[in-house]
Amino acid sequence: MSKISFKNDYSEGAHPAILSALSETNLVPQEGYGYDAYCEEARAMIRRECDLPEADIYFVSGGTQTNLLVISHLLRPHEAVIAAASGHINVHETGAIESTGHKVCTVPTPLGKLTTDDILAVLTHHTDEHMVKPAMVYISQSTEFGTLYSRRELSELSAFCRAHGLLLYLDGARIGSAVTASGEDNPSLREIAALVDAFYIGGTKNGALLGEAIVFTSRRPDNAFLFQIKQRGAMLAKGRILGIQFATLFRNGLFYELATHANRMAAELSAGIAACSYSFLYPSQTNQIFPILPNSLIEKLSTEYDFYVWQSVSPDSSAIRLVTSWATPPENVAAIIHSISSYRH
Missing domain, CATH: 3.40.640.10 (Type I PLP-dependent aspartate aminotransferase-like (Major domain))
Structure with missing residues (x-):
């Protein structure tokens, strides 16, 4: 899989x-x-x-x-x-x-x-x-x-x-x-x-x-x-x-529609991660977000999800980069939020 x-x-x-x-x-x-x-x-x-x-x-x-x-x-x-x-x-x-x-x-x-x-x-x-x-x-x-x-x-x-x-x-x-x-x-x-x-x-x-x-x-x-x-x-x-x-x-606003979807998925992802009491390296304004997570959680997430580990923040935590796109399905966003919440407990 x-x-x-x-x-x-x-x-x-x-x-x-x-x-x-x-x-x-x-x-x-x-x-x-x-x-x-x-x-x-x-x-x-x-x-x-x-x-x-x-x-x-x-x-x-x-x-x-x-x-x-x-x-x-x-x-x-x-x-x-x-x-x-x-x-x-x-x-x-x-x-x-x-x-x-x-x-x-x-x-x-x-x-x-x-x-x-x-x-x-x-x-x-x-x-x-x-x-x-x-x-x-x-x-x-x-x-x-x-x-x-x-x-x-x-x-x-x-x-x-x-x-x-x-x-x-x-x-x-x-x-x-x-x-x-x-x-x-x-x-x-x-x-x-x-x-x-x-x-x-x-x-x-x-x-x-x-x-x-x-x-x-x-x-x-x-x-x-x-x-x-x-x-x-x-x-x-x-x-x-x-x-x-x-x-x-640029016909019928497709350019804006696709970008809006990417941003909406990122906003939902950002809100879900924030609800798990995690902070962010930079403000979440567009379709790139940079949550700071425990390294142990990042290791578990990496078995199911592809993302970049952006930078080390402390000996026990790092910022990762999550990017959403015009094609990101809502269920993928829900899945990683669920995984972050589940692994946290």
Whole structure:
């Protein structure tokens, strides 16, 4: 019997509507390399959704690829990017950004979120041409810890970056979960689009087989980014595969529906664990939660469930990461809550 997985939000394949759309259009001939009708439809949908009629939008297969492409394209050779020490580009991308010749200037942050003071400290430290020049701020919404920038926090970062001539780039691998999270102070997709220079909409972690939609909030002055995509091996001949998926996700609100489900499952899971009197390493705001459990309980749970042990908290306890997805069934959430409650007694 296989384990119930709470390891990530991309273990399953794709939502049935996406598989159906791919199947139904399978034998319809189309232009290659993203010039097909489906990619054009998806671009138009995203422009409307973000209220960005002049946005440039490109589809690529994965998040690391997206970050490498965008950051290396927007920065000059001597320029660097500022990120939280926990940021994906610093921890989980095998030095992809550095491999393009750009330094990642990191700041330790307790909740994975940068502040204007954090950024100012980096700018103050880099004084002259003997050091790299910080020219971009990289943030994630939601963060690696499942936390969120509030509307106020994102607005402050945006204003600071614009005042200091910095580009603001947002990693949206889990932007669906972010914009559908509970709370009135979470910025919407349109608000995010108005506050950053570039971002991407993650499909891989929200019901697609694969794919991310890169959004430059204003038109590129030339086609240079297309050359970057091709040169780095990111241009799919069958670009239609990505366009069909994003068109399906943004047709009839499916993108938001799937993310809302993932968040709802996480909220139920978080409430059930809290009811067992366990605490959390970080606030539970999206579809990633980090309960702190006794190591003996973690060992028992690992025989039935898949998850990451995130970090040691004490000699006898650790934080684990549990992730819910668009496909997480309520009975799986009920099962692990029952197991935690049962093992506790």
